[in-house]
Amino acid sequence: MAKLKDLASMEDRLVAGHGLCLGCGIPLIFKMVLRATEDPLIIANATGCLEVCTTIFPRTSWNVTWIHSAFENAAATIAGVEAMYKSLKRKGRIPKDKKIKFLGVGGDGGTYDIGLQALSGAVERGHDIVYVCYDNNAYANTGGQRSSATPFGASATTSPEGSQSPGKLQWRKDLTKILVAHNIPYAAQSSPHRWQDLYNKAKKAFETEGPAFLNVLCFCPTEWKYDESQGIRLAQLAADTCIWPLYEVESGKYKVNYKPKEKKPVLEWLKPQGRFRHLFKEENAPILEEFQKQVDRDWEELLKLESF
Amino acid sequence: MSKETWKELTIGTINLDAGNSVKNLTGTWRSGKKPEFIEENCIQCFFCWLYCPHFAILVKDGEVKGINYDYCTGCGICSVECPSKEKSIVMVKEEIELAGGSKK
Ligand SMILES: Cc1ncc(C[n+]2csc(CCOP(=O)(O)OP(=O)(O)O)c2C)c(N)n1
Ligand code: SF4
Ligand code: SF4
Numbered sequence: 001m002a003k004l005k006d007l008a009s010m011e012d013r014l015v016a017g018h019g020l021c022l023g024c025g026i027p028l029i030f031k032m033v034l035r036a037t038e039d040p041l042i043i044a045n046a047t048g049c050l051e052v053c054t055t056i057f058p059r060t061s062w063n064v065t066w067i068h069s070a071f072e073n074a075a076a077t078i079a080g081v082e083a084m085y086k087s088l089k090r091k092g093r094i095p096k097d098k099k100i101k102f103l104g105v106g107g108d109g110g111t112y113d114i115g116l117q118a119l120s121g122a123v124e125r126g127h128d129i130v131y132v133c134y135d136n137n138a139y140a141n142t143g144g145q146r147s148s149a150t151p152f153g154a155s156a157t158t159s160p161e162g163s164q165s166p167g168k169l170q171w172r173k174d175l176t177k178i179l180v181a182h183n184i185p186y187a188a189q190s191s192p193h194r195w196q197d198l199y200n201k202a203k204k205a206f207e208t209e210g211p212a213f214l215n216v217l218c219f220c221p222t223e224w225k226y227d228e229s230q231g232i233r234l235a236q237l238a239a240d241t242c243i244w245p246l247y248e249v250e251s252g253k254y255k256v257n258y259k260p261k262e263k264k265p266v267l268e269w270l271k272p273q274g275r276f277r278h279l280f281k282e283e284n285a286p287i288l289e290e291f292q293k294q295v296d297r298d299w300e301e302l303l304k305l306e307s308f
Numbered sequence: 309m310s311k312e313t314w315k316e317l318t319i320g321t322i323n324l325d326a327g328n329s330v331k332n333l334t335g336t337w338r339s340g341k342k343p344e345f346i347e348e349n350c351i352q353c354f355f356c357w358l359y360c361p362h363f364a365i366l367v368k369d370g371e372v373k374g375i376n377y378d379y380c381t382g383c384g385i386c387s388v389e390c391p392s393k394e395k396s397i398v399m400v401k402e403e404i405e406l407a408g409g410s411k412k
């Protein structure tokens with residue numbers, strides 16, 4: 001098993017001097033993901049906080065081949081790169097056994113929403129790629145618009161709470177299950193607070209032949225509105241409340257990787273976050289109740305899926 | 309170093325100077341608090357290195373040695389997550405000094 005001390009001595013493929021916010025979860029996620037392979041790596045990155053803040057002109061935080069994709073097509077870009085290398089191998093231009101890894105990266109806006117068809121196409125065609133979505137529950141880089149990953153009841157700039165609305169009215173889209181429905185060899189959900197879980201899943205994803213997908217919950221102090229020192233605490237609470245279950249699906253077989261000894265009420269995750277503050281007003285009590293019920297339903301369903 | 313303008317970029321806006329963002333000193337963002345490392349309490353668990361968003365934990369010869377204030381933004385995650393019995397990283401007040409933010 002990998003030791004943190006050894007991982008710390010590896011060269012960083014994403015380096016210091018990036019412009020991501022104080023307390024941002026994104027760099028923690030990629031610190032692990034990028035260590036999970038030692039092969040040469042090519043990355044296509046959809047626009048969003050990660051892309052913008054790591055490549056502020058004329059500098060870059062990437063110590064690895066990296067392509068800026070448009071918002072909607074990181075998966076198509078990396079699929080094209082993978083196909084090109086395959087063709088170069090076929091033509092004998094590079095050795096057949098040369099190992100290169102291909103990674104597509106996007107936020108929830110660039111993955112759940114506008115990039116979904118590119119991703120669906122790329123995995124359906126069976127490209128040998130890994131795609132990592134860092135889900136910070138909003139279009140963070142453009143000021144916090146709602147996405148289809150934004151939780152029910154959250155206040156976002158395009159689903160603001162107020163006298164006419166209790167925040168976002170729709171339940172979040174379950175993207176991981178959508179990827180599972182593509183019958184790809186590997187799909188998983190993870191979180192940066194459990195580094196072994198994230199590292200192991202990223203390693204499995206890179207080692208998988210064919211498409212692999214990772215969906216990682218990413219805390220965002222700016223849009224979630226909490227004290228920026230508390231990100232890892234919140235990530236832990238998301239797992240303990242079962243709001244963000246850690247699980248993986250290998251060739252159709254579900255495995256839940258973390259089952260809290262005591263499932264905590266969703267309130268504990270919601271309370272420290274300003275985007276949910278209004279839910280604690282008396283008139284919004286039914287929203288809170290509905291939130292808890294839906295989380296319970298989803299968790300029960302996941303446990304059932306695991307038992308098959 | 310000469311002034312960086314778009315004229316120096318390779319055609320196709322390819323940046324060949326991989327990792328040159330290390331010239332951006334994000335430590336200048338700190339506003340009023342900074343972490344302090346207390347070596348004798350440290351159990352070398354590397355959680356601070358793992359959880360630091362700004363790559364600001366100094367590691368040398370396989371040991372955590374302190375904070376790199378050139379990059380530390382003072383977010384406080386390292387201190388919250390430090391699990392040693394007596395904290396090995398504590399947040400302390402810091403006088404704010406206005407600085408340039410770019411290494412020449
Ligand atoms: C086609 C298109 N529409 C809109 C934008 C503006 N835009 C840039 S980043 C972004 C939000 C990205 O959200 P997400 O993918 O969740 O990443 P995050 O910013 O949260 O990291 C938007 C709307 C764009 N670049 N291209
Ligand atoms: S807005 Fe959120 S996700 Fe974007 S850089 Fe800031 S903390 Fe990170
Ligand atoms: S305060 Fe934040 S940026 Fe500074 S060393 Fe600690 S975790 Fe890193």
Ligand code: SF4
Nearest residue numbers: 350351353354356390
């Ligand atoms: S988290 Fe604390 S105990 Fe662990 S290595 Fe860092 S300073 Fe030492």
Ligand SMILES: [Mg+2]
Nearest residue numbers: 107108138140
């Ligand atoms: Mg987002």
